[in-house]
Amino acid sequence: MIEIADASLVDWSRAQFALTAMYHWVFVPLTLGITFILAFMETLYVKTGNEEWKKITKFWMTIFGINFAIGVATGIILEFEFGTNWSNYSWFVGDIFGAPLAIEGILAFFMESTFIAIMFFGWNKVGRKTHLLATWLTAIGANLSALWILVANGWMQKPVGMVFNPETARNEMQSFWDVLFSQTAVDKWLHATSSGFVLASVFVIGISAWYLLKNREIMLAKKSIVVASVFGLLSSVYLVWTGDNSARTIAHDQPMKFAALEGLYNGSEGAGLVAIGMFSSNVADPTNENLKDFSMKLEIPNFLSYMAFLDWDAFVPGVHDLINGNEKYGYMSANEKIERGKVAIAKLGEFKEAKKAGNDSLATALKAELTSADFQNNYFKYFGYGYFTNTNDLIPNVPLTFYSFHIMVGLGFFFILLFILSLIYIWKGTFEKKKWFMKMAIISIPLAYVASQAGWIVAEVGRQPWVVQDLMPTISAVTKISSGSVMLTFWLFAVLFTVLLIAELKIMFRQIKIGPKH
Amino acid sequence: MFENLSMLALQQYWWVLVSVLAALFVFLTFVQGGQTLLYTIGKTEAEKTIILNTLGRKWEFTFTTLVTFGGAFFASFPLFYSTSFGGAYWVWLAILIVFVIQAVAYEYRKKPANLLGAKTFEIFLVLNGLLGTILIGTAVGTFFNGAMFSLNDLNQVQWQTPFRGLEAVLTFHNVALGLAVFFLARILGLLYFIFTVDNEAIVTRSRKQMLVNSALFLVFFLYFLVWLILKEGFAVAPENGVVSMEKFKYLHNLLQMPLVLVILLVGVFGVLWGIISTIFMNSLKGFIFAGAGTVLTVLALFFVAGFNNTAFYPSVYDLQSSLTIQNASSSKFTLVAMSYVSLLIPFVLAYIVYFWRAINSKKITDEEMKEESHVY
Known part of the structure; x- marks a missing residue:
């Protein structure tokens, strides 16, 4: 039931949307x-x-x-x-x-x-x-x-x-x-x-x-x-x-995004805010080349905890806490979320099969289960995670x-x-x-x-990787079409918008040079 | 109050609203039609300036109506939005691109240092008028002739041709509607010049152009209409939603919905009266009749496409994937919420009409072009 588009289609579709x-x-x-x-x-x-x-x-x-x-x-x-x-x-x-x-x-x-x-x-x-x-x-x-x-x-x-x-x-x-x-x-x-x-x-x-x-x-x-x-x-x-x-x-609501925008890999209580920082080419985590070490950073102690939770000593989760889970502070591991997402997707598939087979009593029972508060809060909430196998795919581009x-x-x-x-x-x-x-x-x-x-x-x-946070990943949101078509429209728009932008700037500069009508 | 309506009544209410937006859009394509006549009617620079300024004060209404049509369709019938836009990719992108080039053309054409030169921006406007109308008309033709798609368990679209919607041009009935819209837009453009411009040369040339454009419009429109009445249509069984082919379906729709038949006849008569009174009786107000007639005609065609248990976006690849106002609509909650928002539409229309008249209170002249501070 689940079809994942090929990577180049997703990339070109994202590129086109980002461009426009x-x-x-x-x-x-x-x-x-x-x-x-x-x-x-x-x-x-x-x-x-x-x-x-x-x-x-x-x-x-x-x-x-x-x-x-x-x-x-x-x-x-x-x-x-x-x-x-x-x-x-x-x-x-x-x-x-x-x-x-x-x-x-x-x-x-x-x-x-x-x-x-x-x-x-x-x-x-x-x-x-x-x-x-x-x-x-x-x-x-x-x-x-x-x-x-x-x-x-x-x-x-x-x-x-x-x-x-x-x-x-x-x-x-x-x-x-x-x-x-x-x-x-x-x-x-x-x-x-x-x-x-x-x-x-x-x-x-x-x-x-x-x-x-x-x-x-x-x-x-x-x-x-x-x-x-x-x-x-x-x-x-x-x-x-x-x-x-x-x-x-x-x-x-989006702790992973928060960790990424601060380059916070390992969470801590009283976390400091990196006011200025530069990444080195060293990889901080051998399993993920996206996570680079800082080569230089200027940190204001405890400030990040305050910014996030208005509490100087609050725990701010880092990328690793969100991926591996952190029981002490109540963060579920990504693998667990993936498992739960798969359960939600499978259950929906069962429901669709029952409907198709005309098995109404089973379909009704499955629908009741799917829409129950327990299932919604514990499984459907992680629906989108079911599309992933590699937890590294859940981390956005940190630098x-x-x-x-x-x-x-x-x-x-x-x-x-x-x-x-x-x-x-x-x-x-x-x-x-x-x-x-x-x-x-x-x-x-x-x-x-x-x-x-x-x-x-x-x-x-x-x-990223979400189009709808936790529910729909970018890879499953895309229109099924040849990536060549999207590549072509990407370049069409790129050329068209660039030409129009240059025209706009030239006109704008000229009007400023001309100044107001006297 | 909307909460008490049945789901079907809400779906019908929203089909009416979407149809009204479509009808207003086709009426407002007098801007596009007028653009294609730029060189035919405007022989001197001053004449071109008048033409582009009388149209230029209205282009944004057409554009905004198109955008709102898309938004309203998305909100009320999201399955159409995801199926048609995602499926017939090339058709919709081609339409969008010709509207992109229109949006800058008015403002940039006359400005110094505009990179591409006035002529290029004029060609942008001609292309927008030509392709915008023909493509949209052809795309709407698929409402009656079907498209090549199927939907999976999750209601996701799979398009069945590599041409992604462009194959619609292979069905002449679709193209006939496209060409009918194109020539109608030109007629409306001519009538708008006659209605709003105070310049003898422009008015005389516009009158002269009426005959040939009207003749071509009638050829394509009547072909479209007669074939529509005679052809098979996509009927939906009300008890189980199964779609099947029915002989003379659209004729049946007209006969079973006499009000729609009346709207269609009054609409066609309005367009014809607008044309006849201008060509043979030297009237200056043909635009009003033809414009109102256009709105009614398009409205009736949309009603025929969607009401009376008809699939409005049929699939010829897999009949059971066809979209109907029932299977393509939003949830009841969303339709109710949106219906409350729709109560503001009369208010929006009222201020548009009020300020439209304020700008159009006097006819546009050469002198005004010289005095006006913002000229396209």
Whole structure:
């Protein structure tokens, strides 16, 4: 009954999804944040009646439009890829996962597309206040779009509010509110949107700094810096707070991901946080080449225990505790989980056989057993583990997760510093005299994108090998198709998106060079 | 309130909603149809600018409707989503790619330093209009002619041809629907120009184009419709869900659901009246009739495909793998939850219509193109 796709198909399918998701995420965070910056600026225009603010709003709106178009282009692929490349997944969880996607379309996308048209074309067609309302609704619509897809993603990281139905061989929703308000989903949305606010603020400050460095558009640049620095500072503090919450949720629900992002192999009480670390080429564990030793690390004692469980002495499990099990602290071994998963899969197979043979009484008994609370909690919970034989396959890529996490966090704190200095210098009127700072602000733009992408690598690489945590591994989620077909579409998208990205960047740079219309 | 509905009633309610989205989408492909007429109607740069701006203010609605159609189908009939998208891989990816190139084309065409040049972005728009409509129409044709797949015990799809859906073009009836949608989109595009543009050359050329496009539309549409009425269909036995072939199934559906027959006839009449009043009576408002007629016609075709114990996504490889609104749907819980969300749809439609009218209150002119701050 169980068919596992060949490795190259899984790899190409993952590569294609990663490619489209990462390209899409190049454009989304700027949209999430800059729409609010536009709304603030236009609000200032409507409040003060100062035409300068209108000019500033329109300039950033042009930049936004260029970015938005390609964000839309890359987004449509993602939605349909769940079906085209992950069709087994789509059925297994479609009853839960489809709803947020539909709501996203009905409630958020239409809001965004209707009001964006008013924002761009409505200056002379609707009243000033209506136009302002449209700008605000575009920002809200964009961020609501993010909500629904992140609810879906949050559910994959921590499946809640559903029960498995053996008749249909899928998970079915039992509580819409549990899915919507799951801690993981809420954390994800708040963290991802606020990261967009920070990125957009860095973007606006960086470009404004370039104008100041070139000694042009002084008024536009300074006013933009004020808005972006305040918004950026508030957002980044919030970003740290939501990130901190996310870490705790991960430690609780996805301990393997947590161990990977800290490079923690052997758990301990009062575990230290590696603030800075480098892996050597030495393998820490002869059975798994993925686990490398640290060649250098700077550790803050007890901090990891506190971050994970708000207790300086709490036990944080490492990779080995999760694989080999740790009785003392109540962690089941991976082999035990694999055995239980196999029992769940076999039981489902028996049920299907009984149904096929027309043995109704046996089928009814098996269904009752499959859906009993005892079976659900002790066996079905580990359903996905039944697909594995080698416990090493349960460990994500530790160095990639570790580095991405640390780059993201490090840059996050760097941006706070950037916003504070930016505010101080603009307050004192010395911004345009600090050449080093203006250059740093410009360099910060690509860094913001790096941090943003790194965040998603932590989230998605860190949770491998799971598509749905503990229930469905990536290898069983994929559409059965020749890997050559997926390879071909991978390259098609790679070329297409790269060409469009280059076009986008060229247009964007040129528009910035041209500057606002006088 | 939705909790008290039967499972079947909920499935039917969601089939209606999915059909409405499909119908609105086909109506909104006037954007795609209009794009394919860029060079036929727009002879000068100024004319092309007007055409692309009158369409460009609406392209996102078509795009968003397509995305929402996908999302709503996923939520309400996930087995269709996993079977068709995963199975007919190449068809859907081809459709997606032509929508990707559309999304950037409006914004980038006129911008300096756009890498590919204005002409390339214009070709993107023409390709989107041409392939987008034909491919989607052909794919929907398989609702009536079936596809080559089977489902295993876990409801996972196995596609039975290496062409992954592209084999649909081998059935002319599918292609006829694709071409009918294509020419209908062009008619709607022409009617939209006549309805919204204040430029004599564009309006005159659009009127001239109406005749040939209407004739071609009628050829393919009538072929599709007549063959549909005469052909065998995929019937589902209501007592046990067994699928079998039934002669004149779709004719029976129309006769057994007289309301659907009326919707179809009114729809076709609306499209014809839109065409006739424009060609022979110089009307400027043909777009309204043809647009409303399109919505009703597509709605009726979807009802014929899914209601009255019919398999809406049949498998000709294994009849019993065919999808029906009953075996492909979400659980009752999800359908109920989504039904509450659907109560917001009238509100969404209301604000779309309100702001659509605000933008369209005046006809688009050359002067506006010179004054407007955001021009495509």
